[in-house]
Amino acid sequence: xxxxxxxxxxxxxELGISAFSNLPFIQQLSQRLNENVEIIAKVxxxxxxxxxxxxxxxxxxxxxxTGSIRAVDxxxxxxNFSRINEGDVILARGxxxxxxxxxxxxxxxxxxxxxILSDLEYDFQRFVDMTSQDIDKMYEKLTIFIKEIRDxxxxxxxxxxxxxxxQFVKEFVQVPAGVNVHHAYLGGLLEHTVDVAALCKKxxxxxxxxxxxxxxxxxxxxHDIGKVKEYKVTQKGFEVTDEGELIGHIVLGTQxxxxxASKVPLSKTKLMQLEHIILSHHGELEWGSPVLPxxxxxxxxxxxxxxxxxxxxxxxxxxxxxxxxNERLWSEYDRHLxxxxxxxxxxx
Numbered sequence: 184x185x186x187x188x189x190x191x192x193x194x195x196x197e198l199g200i201s202a203f204s205n206l207p208f209i210q211q212l213s214q215r216l217n218e219n220v221e222i223i224a225k226v227x228x229x230x231x232x233x234x235x236x237x238x239x240x241x242x243x244x245x246x247x248x249t250g251s252i253r254a255v256d257x258x259x260x261x262x263n264f265s266r267i268n269e270g271d272v273i274l275a276r277g278x279x280x281x282x283x284x285x286x287x288x289x290x291x292x293x294x295x296x297x298x299i300l301s302d303l304e305y306d307f308q309r310f311v312d313m314t315s316q317d318i319d320k321m322y323e324k325l326t327i328f329i330k331e332i333r334d335x336x337x338x339x340x341x342x343x344x345x346x347x348x349x350q351f352v353k354e355f356v357q358v359p360a361g362v363n364v365h366h367a368y369l370g371g372l373l374e375h376t377v378d379v380a381a382l383c384k385k386x387x388x389x390x391x392x393x394x395x396x397x398x399x400x401x402x403x404x405x406h407d408i409g410k411v412k413e414y415k416v417t418q419k420g421f422e423v424t425d426e427g428e429l430i431g432h433i434v435l436g437t438q439x440x441x442x443x444a445s446k447v448p449l450s451k452t453k454l455m456q457l458e459h460i461i462l463s464h465h466g467e468l469e470w471g472s473p474v475l476p477x478x479x480x481x482x483x484x485x486x487x488x489x490x491x492x493x494x495x496x497x498x499x500x501x502x503x504x505x506x507x508x509n510e511r512l513w514s515e516y517d518r519h520l521x522x523x524x525x526x527x528x529x530x531x
Contacts, residue, residue, distance in 0.1 A: 208309070212250035212279050213286045220288070221276045223305050225419055227251065229398050230265045243267075245275065245288070248310050248420070253287040259294055267297065272305055272419055274298045303420040310420035314370030318356055321370070321377045328380050328404065334397040336449045341404060352412040362414065362421045364519050365492040365499070372410050375491060379403045382487045391478075398453070399480045402460035406484055409436025409461070433471065435463045460484055493520060500524055 206221055224245035233239055241256040241264050254275060259349050267273065275297050277290040283503050290296050329345060332338040344351055360366030360375040380403040387396040399427050409432030426435060429469075437458050459481050465472035466485040476482040500514050504526055512527040 191241065209245065209247050209252045210250040212252060215279050216281055216286065217279065219276070219291075221274060222288070223247070223274055223300065223309055224252075225310060226267055226269055226271045226273060226353050229264060229267060229269060231260060245273075248308075248312055253282075253285065254290055255287060255427050256297070258290070258292040258336060259297070262294070263297055267299065270419060272300045272302075272310075274300055274304075290466070293501060307418055311416070312368035314366075314368055314374050316370065316374050318370050318373065321373050322352075322356060324377050325373070325380070326398055327382070328377075332397045332400060334401075336342040336447055336453065337397050337401045338396065338445050340443060341401060341451060343446055344408070344439075345404075355408070357416055358411055358414045359421055360407065360410065360492070360495075362423065365495040367421070367499075369416065372407060375488070375495070376404060376407060378491050379406070379484070379488045382491065383483060386483055386487070394479055394483065398456060399483060402457055402480055403487070405457060406461055406464045406488060407432065407436065408439055409433060410440070419449070432474065433462060433465070456480070464488055468531065496520055496525060501526055 206223055207215065209222065209224060212220065212222070222245070224247050226243055227246045227261070228244040230242045230406060231239060232242055235329060239260045240256070241260040243254045243256070245254050254277065255263065275288065275290060276293075277288040277296060279286055280289055281287075299310045325345065329341045330337060332341065344494070345355075356373045357369060359368055359371035359428050361371070366375045380400055383399050383403040384396075387394050387399055413424060413427030413432040415422050440457055440461060441454070444457075456478060459474065459476075463472050463474050463476040463481045464485050466476060468475065468488060472485075476485045496517070500517060504514060509526075512525065514524040514526055516523050
């Protein structure tokens with residue numbers, strides 16, 4: 184399968200080259216204080232407020248894949264509050280200023296300083312990143328893992344999903360593994376899954392007399408399948424589906440497993456062990472797992488997938504700092520990792 188076969192046409196093929204492709208990203212605006220700029224951004228929040236003199240102003244939060252910025256409209260507050268909705272992508276023009284320790288945009292006076300854009304007027308990748316890995320090679324690696332499984336029932340289970348269900352594969356190679364915390368880019372779920380499976384394979388060689396290798400690799404490949412229903416890719420970026428909000432990928436993944444397993448003569452014990460891996464892979468009740476890992480294979484998958492997610496966060500923070508040209512030794516405090524990160528590298 185080629186990359187073009189996996190990514191839906193309505194997401195990529197109709198994009199073309201945007202007339203606004205040279206506009207700055209939000210993270211670049213702090214370097215353009217007191218300059219008049221144009222940006223393309225998504226409205227993530229809006230609020231109509233009153234100043235002390237009772238003059239109304241519109242306060243909006245604008246976002247793209249690089250960050251967020253506050254935008255203030257002092258001139259067309261009522262009109263723009265009525266016509267702009269949260270989730271709209273806009274072309275905004277204004278002056279970058281520094282207020283309350285943050286950069287913000289004060290929108291221009293003219294009514295056309297804010298224009299709502301149609302889907303075809305901006306580059307989709309302004310709102311999402313893509314994996315730096317080759318998707319075709321990662322998918323090929325995943326298929327090799329599946330073909331190496333000796334258990335006929337487990338191998339057949341995976342073949343139904345990853346070889347025969349074209350819609351599932353398109354969604355699986357497309358969606359992120361998360362929208363904020365880790366692997367938050369196109370191909371993120373595939374990258375995370377392949378890395379977890381590869382690490383589980385290595386661990387199985389160390390504990391080959393103790394771990395069920397086929398069950399371990401199968402569980403590693405299946406542990407996050409519910410994310411194809413939890414997340415969706417739209418022209419405006421990644422969004423959580425209604426199913427994702429109300430049910431979540433752990434339960435959704437378990438449901439998908441049961442549906443697929445009904446087509447395979449899988450024993451009740453094997454199915455139960457795979458369900459347990461999906462249900463327990465977050466590791467702790469307070470992290471969203473309905474149960475704690477209670478089999479060796481489930482415990483290994485939790486530890487490895489948790490490590491892979493955290494290392495991806497380490498990598499993303501370091502890459503962002505380097506991209507921004509920062510040479511400091513420490514990152515800002517990261518609430519997901521609950522620590523600052525050393526960025527200084529190692530002495531040569």
